[in-house]
Amino acid sequence: MAPIPRLRTYRGPALLSYGFRPFFLFGSLYAGLAVLAWLPMFYGELALSTAFAPRDWHIHEMLYGYLSAVITGFLLTAVPNWTGRMPLQGRPLLVLVLVWAAGRIAVTLSAWIGWELAALIDNAFLLLVAAAVAREIMKGRNWRNLKVLIAVATLVAGNVVFHLEAHVLGAADYGVRIGIAAVLALIMLIGGRILPSFTRNWLARENPGRMPAPFGPFDVASLIAAGAALVAWIVVPSGVLTGAALMAAGLLQAVRLARWAGDRTWRDRLVLILHVAYAFVPLGFVLTGLAALRLLPSGAGIHAWTGGAMGVMTLAVMSRASLGHTGRALVASASTQVLYALAVAAALARVCAAVHPAWNDALLHVAGGAWAAAFVGFAIAYWAVFTRPRLSA
Template sequence: MAPIPRLRDYKGPALLSYGFRPFFLFGSLYAGLAILAWLPVLSGELALSTAFAPRDWHIHEMLYGYLPAVITGFLLTAVPNWTGRMPLQGRPLLVLVLVWAVGRVAVTTSAWIGWEAAAVLDNVFLLLVAAAMGREIIKGKNWRNLKVLIALGVLLAGNILFHIEAHVLGVADYGIRFGIAATMVLIMLIGGRIIPSFTRNWLARENPGRLPAPFGRFDMATMVAAGAALLTWIAAPGWSVTGAALIVAGALQAVRLARWAGERTWRDRLVLILHVAYGFVPLGFVLTGLASLGILSSAAGIHAWTGGAMGVMTLAVMSRASLGHTGRALVASATMQGLYLLLVAGALARVCAAIHPDWSNLLLHVAGLSWSGAFVGFALAYWNVFTRPRVAS
């Protein structure tokens, strides 16, 4: 990624100087605190004033609450590099953060304010982000990156579908699968771009030898197979053909990951964790395929994708990007490495909870506390990174 363009004469708080700062900070805090709230909701000790079913609130706030915050932080930092225009900062950035926060409150209090008002307030955020990104890309004449609007549009459509479905049917179904599938496509696309690139750069400098295979026809074939399997899963999750397609896609994604030479990156934990995170992608495909065949609970594969691939990948990207964009060395501290391990252990515990029902209660709490500890811990560990000015080079 090219350097961020020279800033305007900005005199405000460092937190509002770049988009990644507030959205990575508050997004990670929300991810951790929302799961701390979810655990007593799950056990019946706490009731939320949301129009969503308790499970749907939990899923929605991870897929359409936390994830859009991270994506927005990434885009607000990346788009100025793509277009050569100044980044969004100061008061406009604060407004965007507040709109996101209002959406979180609206969803959680939707039983009071009404589902229609909650849906509008929640979706305004993605509309504003799409408008801001579109304006910058068009003014910068960076036409090839207009595809980011497609990704935002897919998330927006999935969120609208989620709200409508939850109101009409009482629970969300297609909206959940739609959001998970869209997230997996984003991870496969972005991961397939940054993981081999970062790995190649580090290996060429520190550990000469086998390098990641370049993007080619095999990668295209794996993406097509995965996309077709996900579309089939959205439409017919209980079909045996869906199960077979998901398992084949998972095997192909596993081979794709193996071609990136991740086992040679042990000494650079910022690179290694990206490979570990991507490992949950094929695992999720296989487990979800087995669920479609009636062999496992669907929760196993879904949480491999969400708690594993989505959770670990976003934490890995946030921790690396925040260091790079604030002038700090790209080195995972001992604390950050511990948080990586905590989150991976939590993701595996959540998958195992779906596979071993007798241990589910204990494993659910291990998973929830691990997730919360990892994200709140990240926010605290990176507090100075987000709230203090860039380190002078």
């Protein structure tokens, strides 16, 4: 995302001058703190006044709490670039942030206020985001990005299903899979745009030679295969056909990633981490495919996707976009590289905890501690980036 040249005269707090600022800051803080609450909940040492089962609260707040915040921050910053229209700033942005925060409180206190009211408040946020993105895309006649809106609308539907399942059945399953599939679709769509672009720009300047393959029929085929596999997984998560479709999609996504020349970007950690994050996409497909064949626990693939592809990718995108949009050099500092390492370690530890149940307790604590350190650490390290005005050129 390049800096937005079209700005209204704005004299309010810097935090509310761009969509990425509040949502990246508060979203990352929430991601870290929510996991610190989740571990004692998992071990029965903490109880929240939520109508959700502890597992569902954890999954919901990562998928529809943290990830929804980061996706919103990204879209509120990227869509104006795509459409040529003004970004959301000031009071309207503050209202959106407050609605998101209200959703987090409502879900956590849903046993007290009632699941219906909690669902209404929580779903209001994603509905507002979908409406805002739809309005900007249609006003800007930017029809090529309607596919992004479809993914956001799927996330909205997944959240509605999640609340209904949790209330009627006592546990959410379809809502979980729909949410994961929607976020993965965004990563494959937007990641397939930014990874080759950022890689090509850096290689052309610093390491000429083999370049990322341009978007073409292979990418279209790999996306269609991934979409079909995810639909099959949502509907029938176990079985030979679902397992085969998931593993085939994983192979195609691995080849797609290899075509982007990430192996030539070792010297630029801001670019390299994007490739590392995307590698969890095919890994998740393969592990989930093996789980569909009942050869592995389902948690291995799900956490490769959520902790790895989603967690590491959002940290990578947040750091790069925040530096670029505030006039800072696109360089991963030593502290940023430590945050990347912590996020990758957290994802790998969580996947291994699912694969090796005997090591579960130790690895869960490693994963939770590393995740919290990565995301709370990011909020602390980038606090000034988010709360101070853009640096002058």
